[in-house]
Amino acid sequence: MGAIHPQLDTPEQNADELHMSLAIFIDQFGEGLLEQVRRQNPPIYDPDLDTQTPVWRARQHVLDNLTRQPFEAQAHAVHAVVKLLLDHNEPAAVLNADMGTGKTMMAICVAALMQSTHPRTLIVSPPHLVYKWRREILATVPGAKVWILNGPDTLRKLLALRNALGLKTSKPEFFVLGRVRMRMGFHWKPAFLTRQVLQDGQRFRFACCPDCMEPIERENADGEMMPLSAEAAALMLADRRCKCSHCDSTLWTLIRAGKRIDSMHDLVLGALKQMPTIGDKTARKLLSIFGEDLLGGMLDDNVYEFLNLMDESGELVFSDRQAMRMERSLASFEFSIGEGGYQATEFIKRVRREVA
Template identity: 40%
Template structure:
């Protein structure tokens, strides 16, 4: 906190990144920092976070700062709340003596808006001479720009009348060809629903756990539509603390029921109005410049993509703030380009001062490549082929291409990371945390299956090499993904088809039936049974959950051994998962099976001190986040993480490359990590699948 405040207040830095390991309490540190920061800069504080954490942020702000006021911009009345806030600013009635927090979900902040054509009409009066020499005057109305007054013209330079504009041009946003101002405007969509307020309220109440139609109707009769609507719209947490009018001094809900409702309220939205504008665009257009003092961006690494709408909306909100405090546990995923767009969005002035500016087309592509050349790793691939023979000479053709590779130079860390970053590691807390260990289980395939895999690999690599020779790269991803997956899904027959021609490439037979576990599955089962004996719950991560589902099969094997198993799938909404898992823990499950993508952020899985990766996937962000879900402040048990793979297969190469990328990622956090994947550590210079493909092609040159 001291270093963050010193950087903001003394050194006037645009942004300071709080790079804290998962579980270090970044949320509480940022809230406490914001409370002190408010004494020096009494402007409102803006918080951008994942949608399922909006109300968790609200709860933690109020529990940390007693006199704070929190406005949640997460419902369909988002613009209405922003309008109220804007009115308070313009009327100078905003109370700056207490910290004012505005919390918005990152999906909500970039949601679109309703628009309609906006133009003016210009009339042209003319006189037409008829065949009988009679002159007739008439007036024509044409579309014109309401800013400069110039006529709107089509591609043939013709004026466009109202009827033609409505028929041909009104479905797309049009712009003036002279001044470039829009010929459209945002507008508010009125509530056209037929339901009255009472019916809407009853429908909402029935979405809450333990409240049926009869109870909802009774509550409306007891408290009234206006009172309940006001509570839910303005401060939904007052709802769980309602007093029962029939039982003086007693709460309407029991403690257990209130906790269930509170979790549900964190994921539901309710309002009698519709959201019609993009909140970030609304703030940009209608709020005073630099209206907010501090912007806190939770899970900031998720705004790194160059063209993402969320990243662009985050940049708009950061530009409306004096200073920015991004929070992240994984600052980069191995490539220097991961950092470029994030740094540009949180501190554009500094990046411009370093020579990274948009070009004349307002694109950052050139600047990004320059950043990669300075601080990242770029590989220039030069291919020389024999050219056609001429009468007196024979020429060669040379082609040069550039590829990104994992890596970030010490100079980049020294110039762009260290001066703007505060690091927090769980090890800094000493004895406050239990032990954390990572282990790799390398499992052997049966001899017949190993031989079949080798033959299959040889055949597919040969097909892929031939396709690459013909300039067809479409098989690279298909073949490498299949070789990674097949050893985990060898319990069914399948045919692998060419992605373009749809012709069959290989017919693959199965090696295990529905009643016989594969070696890695057996390893997982044995571990779960051993953990059960120690009263330790296990979470199993598997990335194959769709067409090649392995969850149902694994669940059956575990249940046959007497274990209580739950499967978390993607049909459980993001903001419902915390509640869903809590219910399953109350039901005393032994094992939770899920995809690591579903729980990588915002969830504290204290109940599961053992984590088993059936596969790791190829995303370092997901792997690092998911592996630390239960090792955080508050954990009482030692945490054990297991990574499994089949020996002498593509899976071992994948883990090797993931180990290298994690080392690059964590080097920007001030550490050289020692992880369970270190046994696979070796040099890597391209994306996971393409690097694997390159190595396999090299190994099979003699096919």
């Protein structure tokens, strides 16, 4: 009988032996890798160190006095965001967490900790969650005031609130805007004045900035800055929104679109017909029963209230099957009744610049 030799490992077997599961790899090398990451990117917030500081204890005292208390892990995330924004003067912070971890609660707590320096908080929310934000704010922050700005008159309300509330406040104030209201496009046109300028004994009419009245200039072929006529300025400013080179004021203004503005009845009718299971006949019937004001308010401010619409006898207008279909559609659908020609983000940016 010949000798029996042990079977040699194949290359495939050797390669398999070199593989290591992720769990084993992290167990063996995770601590060293984490330490290396900490050395290269030191954390802004360290619970073991920060919890010993007077600043942390003062902020924790604010959290302890909220009506609803965040969990310990949520509180650490809140402290980290506030430290990044206030102590490190960063313009923004990202709170990234899974669904159900309490992002709304943590964001409200961040706003509560910043009340001493930033008493007013602007919240941009999906339209169907604006009332959830209002509910949670009132249930968390004692004495808070909440305004819902989710309708076609968002800018009018902002202007009215600006005049009524003034620049300072002693109580926490929250302004909740539906996301679709903030991202609306807007129409604009060049904005400048014309003035007469005496040059070489002759009078010329040039375009100038409405704020500082300095001429709007453009560099010529010789590299010299030359004032522009009204016609030349209109052509130069028509393609892009520019600012004055002297005072940095905007040389454009917002305008309304030139399209025909539909009546409220037509706007609500069109919105109703976009809803699943509702055709033209049903939409007109609903309008005749409930009216354009009631239905328009529901569709614009809280579309989920529309699902529970009741008739005079207290019976639900829509069956369970209809309501389920519409609810599934509303998860990714946003209404815009009476869309205006102004963008809320541009308005807020200008107001903040004026206040500053």
